[in-house]
Amino acid sequence: MSRLLVVAGKGGVGKTTVTAALARASADRGMRVLVVSLDGRPGLATLLGGHPDAGATYDGDVVAAGLGPDQRGSIHLRTISASEALQDYLATQGLARLAKRLVSTGVVDVVASAAPGIDDLLVLGKIKHLVSLTGPDGPHDLIIADGPAAGHALSLFRSPAAMAETVRGGPIRSQAIEVDQMLRDPSRCRVVLVTLPESTPVSETLETAAVLTAEIGTTLAPMVVNGFDSSPEIDQLVSNGRLPEGNLAEAARFRSRRCAVHRRELDRLTATTDAAVLTLPHLAKAGLDSADVRTLAEALAGSVVDREAED
Amino acid sequence: MASRRSKTGVVGLIDSASVVVCCGSGGVGKTTTAAAIAVEAARRGRRVVVVTIDPAKRLADALGLSGHLDNEPRAVDGKLLGDSDIELWAMMLDARATFDAVVRRHARDEAQVGRILDNAFYRNVASRLSGSQEYMAAEKLYELHNDERFDLVVVDTPPSREALDFLDAPQKLMNFLDHRVYRWLVAPTRGGLKVLNVAAQPIIRTIGRVIGADVLADAITFFRAFEGIESGFRERARAVQTLLRSRSTRYVVVASPRRDTVEEALYFVGQLGREGVDVGALVLNRLLPEFGRGSSASARTAARKAIREGNEEMAALHRNLADLRAMSEAEAAAVEPVVAAVADAPVVRLRQRPEDVHDLVAILSLADELVAGH
Numbered sequence: 001m002s003r004l005l006v007v008a009g010k011g012g013v014g015k016t017t018v019t020a021a022l023a024r025a026s027a028d029r030g031m032r033v034l035v036v037s038l039d040g041r042p043g044l045a046t047l048l049g050g051h052p053d054a055g056a057t058y059d060g061d062v063v064a065a066g067l068g069p070d071q072r073g074s075i076h077l078r079t080i081s082a083s084e085a086l087q088d089y090l091a092t093q094g095l096a097r098l099a100k101r102l103v104s105t106g107v108v109d110v111v112a113s114a115a116p117g118i119d120d121l122l123v124l125g126k127i128k129h130l131v132s133l134t135g136p137d138g139p140h141d142l143i144i145a146d147g148p149a150a151g152h153a154l155s156l157f158r159s160p161a162a163m164a165e166t167v168r169g170g171p172i173r174s175q176a177i178e179v180d181q182m183l184r185d186p187s188r189c190r191v192v193l194v195t196l197p198e199s200t201p202v203s204e205t206l207e208t209a210a211v212l213t214a215e216i217g218t219t220l221a222p223m224v225v226n227g228f229d230s231s232p233e234i235d236q237l238v239s240n241g242r243l244p245e246g247n248l249a250e251a252a253r254f255r256s257r258r259c260a261v262h263r264r265e266l267d268r269l270t271a272t273t274d275a276a277v278l279t280l281p282h283l284a285k286a287g288l289d290s291a292d293v294r295t296l297a298e299a300l301a302g303s304v305v306d307r308e309a310e311d
Numbered sequence: 312m313a314s315r316r317s318k319t320g321v322v323g324l325i326d327s328a329s330v331v332v333c334c335g336s337g338g339v340g341k342t343t344t345a346a347a348i349a350v351e352a353a354r355r356g357r358r359v360v361v362v363t364i365d366p367a368k369r370l371a372d373a374l375g376l377s378g379h380l381d382n383e384p385r386a387v388d389g390k391l392l393g394d395s396d397i398e399l400w401a402m403m404l405d406a407r408a409t410f411d412a413v414v415r416r417h418a419r420d421e422a423q424v425g426r427i428l429d430n431a432f433y434r435n436v437a438s439r440l441s442g443s444q445e446y447m448a449a450e451k452l453y454e455l456h457n458d459e460r461f462d463l464v465v466v467d468t469p470p471s472r473e474a475l476d477f478l479d480a481p482q483k484l485m486n487f488l489d490h491r492v493y494r495w496l497v498a499p500t501r502g503g504l505k506v507l508n509v510a511a512q513p514i515i516r517t518i519g520r521v522i523g524a525d526v527l528a529d530a531i532t533f534f535r536a537f538e539g540i541e542s543g544f545r546e547r548a549r550a551v552q553t554l555l556r557s558r559s560t561r562y563v564v565v566a567s568p569r570r571d572t573v574e575e576a577l578y579f580v581g582q583l584g585r586e587g588v589d590v591g592a593l594v595l596n597r598l599l600p601e602f603g604r605g606s607s608a609s610a611r612t613a614a615r616k617a618i619r620e621g622n623e624e625m626a627a628l629h630r631n632l633a634d635l636r637a638m639s640e641a642e643a644a645a646v647e648p649v650v651a652a653v654a655d656a657p658v659v660r661l662r663q664r665p666e667d668v669h670d671l672v673a674i675l676s677l678a679d680e681l682v683a684g685h
Binding site: 167201242248 | 574624632
């Protein structure tokens with residue numbers, strides 16, 4: 001199985017929820033999971049059952065432990081920003097003191113703008129290092145990255161190759177080449193694309209999948225269709241046509257139409273992609289909590305996690 | 312609701328603003344809201360251009376934007392909107408082309424244009440500099456605002472982590488130019504020193520070690536080529552900033568009825584408030600229909616009664632109604648904080664469609680709903 005899963009999807013599709021559910025499903029199977037947040041958005045810690053502020057730092061926090069059959073399963077959450085990854089990188093080059101000065105004077109921000117793509121590369125470089133430490137003797141078995149929104153995910157994945165092309169030599173070039181190799185190595189890295197069963201998100205997911213596989217050479221993990229609604233019972237009643245008029249009928253027709261759209265879009269996705277496609281049930285809530293994530297983790301258990309383990 | 316909160320509601324905004332900026336987190340329907348506002352304004356007789364940042368392909372097709380990536384507004388066929396006299400344009404922002412145009416406008420001569428546009432560092436900055444997309448959206452907005460063909464510019468903001476990136480973009484660009492690294496890079500040429508000497512400074516040497524000496528060399532070349540046009544750039548950035556903060560620029564905050572997007576919307580409303588900018592309207596998108604006035608609890612009671620009476624079919628129908636109403640009640644609770652936060656601004660509630668909005672018919676029906684009840 002891959003040691004790194006990068007979760008990507010357009011805004012509003014529930015990417016962070018899926019990240020949390022995947023982490024929980026893996027930890028419930030006894031894995032020591034590291035969740036890396038790339039944008040430091042709040043919410044992930046709470047979904048994982050931790051304090052809202054947990055995991056907001058570079059070193060992060062353990063938000064769940066003692067999970068799984070032999071209580072080995074755990075979830076560690078950390079947030080990796082480009083400027084901290086740069087400081088870390090400079091420290092490993094023996095330039096720790098200078099790193100501090102660069103940050104305090106704001107030079108780091110300008111460096112990040114001065115060499116576009118370097119911020120992405122620094123973050124991916126740090127993740128590559130963490131991936132190299134995974135395994136029975138390391139601190140973690142699996143790393144799950146809550147990636148940026150879909151559009152940015154593509155530029156994130158393109159940046160190492162672009163960097164390797166424009167930079168003619170030096171440590172950045174070798175770092176870029178190594179990161180690019182990791183992104184194209186299915187034994188180390190796969191991408192979980194998250195979508196909703198609606199027309200535009202499915203079309204965009206298929207486009208993203210094509211770019212990731214054909215252009216960048218990344219291998220896809222199973223795709224996750226979030227918020228999938230189905231109600232055979234209501235469909236049956238609507239197609240029988242014996243509905244009492246009024247709110248009951250309107251609600252039934254609305255539901256049945258929505259389920260039909262979801263079914264159609266799921267079928268279109270499945271028919272077009274070679275990747276496996278999983279569904280997460282629609283939960284009738286305006287926001288999820290950690291109990292919901294456990295429900296979704298059960299729905300995912302035996303799917304992404306096992307499929308990944310089979311390879 | 313909207314009419315109670317404000318005498319003119321969203322109609323007032325559509326009739327009087329000269330710029331409308333739609334903002335909100337990704338996936339809430341900013342682009343379709345912007346399109347609906349533009350369509351409605353055009354139907355009300357205004358000459359409108361809508362600028363979209365990254366429309367879904369079918370929406371771009373619907374607006375007639377496909378295959379026209381020249382960074383210029385295209386007229387939307389009025390017949391498609393049921394009125395051939397309608398004056399509506401649409402365009403998709405090309406940040407890089409906009410940046411190139413800005414360079415051309417401010418450069419002294421063709422040679423300087425060439426030196427900048429051919430520079431590898433510039434090519435990266437133009438497309439990837441953090442905030443450059445936001446700045447170019449603002450720049451294009453300014454340009455269209457001063458274009459005599461249009462009375463109203465409606466713009467969809469790029470999805471960004473920081474809600475205020477758009478408002479701050481001109482300032483950010485000025486900061487970039489003002490930054491001391493920039494000064495270090497440029498100052499020696501002013502003092503008559505050679506670029507080589509810059510590269511010899513310890514801090515610059517370190518940066519070179521991190522990002523690669525050639526990237527740094529490109530950057531130095533870029534800043535040198537840029538010299539002399541930065542004052543024009545700066546002046547323009549100031550003018551753009553003034554427009555973004557003027558009374559005729561109205562901000563429409565878009566949110567979907569989910570706790571996470573409402574939190575982002577609240578954050579944005581707070582930021583606008585701190586900047587002294589009013590919220591022009593709040594659009595709550597994709598709310599479930601209500602299915603009558605009853606509650607989910609009453610529908611559940613009815614479902615239990617049907618079970619007792621042995622009527623499984625009625626029980627299923629009541630359960631379904633209860634589930635949808637429960638979702639609707641959760642949505643109402645989720646949006647409540649942001650409705651309270653926008654105080655006097657009109658609130659527009661748009662209903663969820665069984666299909667997502669990606670054609671003109673659906674945009675027209677959204678536009679109808681936008682002004683319904685006024």
